[in-house]
Amino acid sequence: MRSSVPNRAIAAAAIGLLLGGCLAPMPQPLAPLNSRLEAIGANRDPALSGRWLALISGRGGREQVMLLDLERQQPIDLPGLNRADAQPVSVSVDAAGERIALVRQLEGRTELVLYRRSVQSLQPIPMAPSGVPRQVQLQADGRQLAIQVSRGGIWQVDMVQIP
Template sequence: MTPTASLLLLSLLLLSCSGPRPTPLPDFNGLLRQNASSRRDPALAQRWLASLTLRGGRERVDLVDLGSRQPVPLPGLNRADAQPISVSVSADGTRLAVVQQRDERTELVLYRRNVGTVQRLPLEPPGVPRAVSLNADGRRLAVQVSRGGRWEVDLIRLP
């Protein structure tokens, strides 16, 4: 067998052993691109995709129901005086944790979609939140916090 044939055979064997390949969802990805001029900081949970989107020159939290491929209204969450930084969503889509900048301070908030309420979550000891991640049931969250020039991660149990 020639070296070229051996190399070709080896390549074919390696490719056949690699298993299924990831496949993009072009229809859905195209839909996501149409709904916002920019989208970042995705958080995926079961049938929900939360992200930060740019619309009309302003960033906002966006939630999409992957089952229906429709955006979900978030009344009371996207305030004109708040700039979202990070978002996470519970598996059932009822809770969103958001780090946002508002009134020259950075804060952590919990949004309960079923009642449309926003609750500020204090950090103890105080610090500046940067990123957040909710667990599946929406009852615990991990938050990246800056304190005294170093990064820390706090775990918080929610009611």
């Protein structure tokens, strides 16, 4: 009877290999990056584009925008974007990692801003007609924004071209 155990193990391994060959490939967790994200703590609202991952990350009881370079597996400095008195709501990055669109709450109102990383500039994008932005997505080529806006209790989507 004992000699049947190795045979069973071999048979199980063979069946496993056969089944594995028949099954479709599955998305694989990116373990090193996931460990790095895990170490950051709570994070939400991911936005992938090119080699960049923008997200909203909680640190020390407050949240801020974080940009990760997925190739170098390093966070990127964003001088002038995060403020201690601002609450980020939604974030998006273009494929070049140059433009970051951000909806944030600041001084009791919600605003949309566009950050240009190379010049560290922050440009407000007003809602016209007036409305409250909730979610933003920056087209991967960085030339257009799609914004979810609340107007009169209805959610609408605005498209804004960026020069």
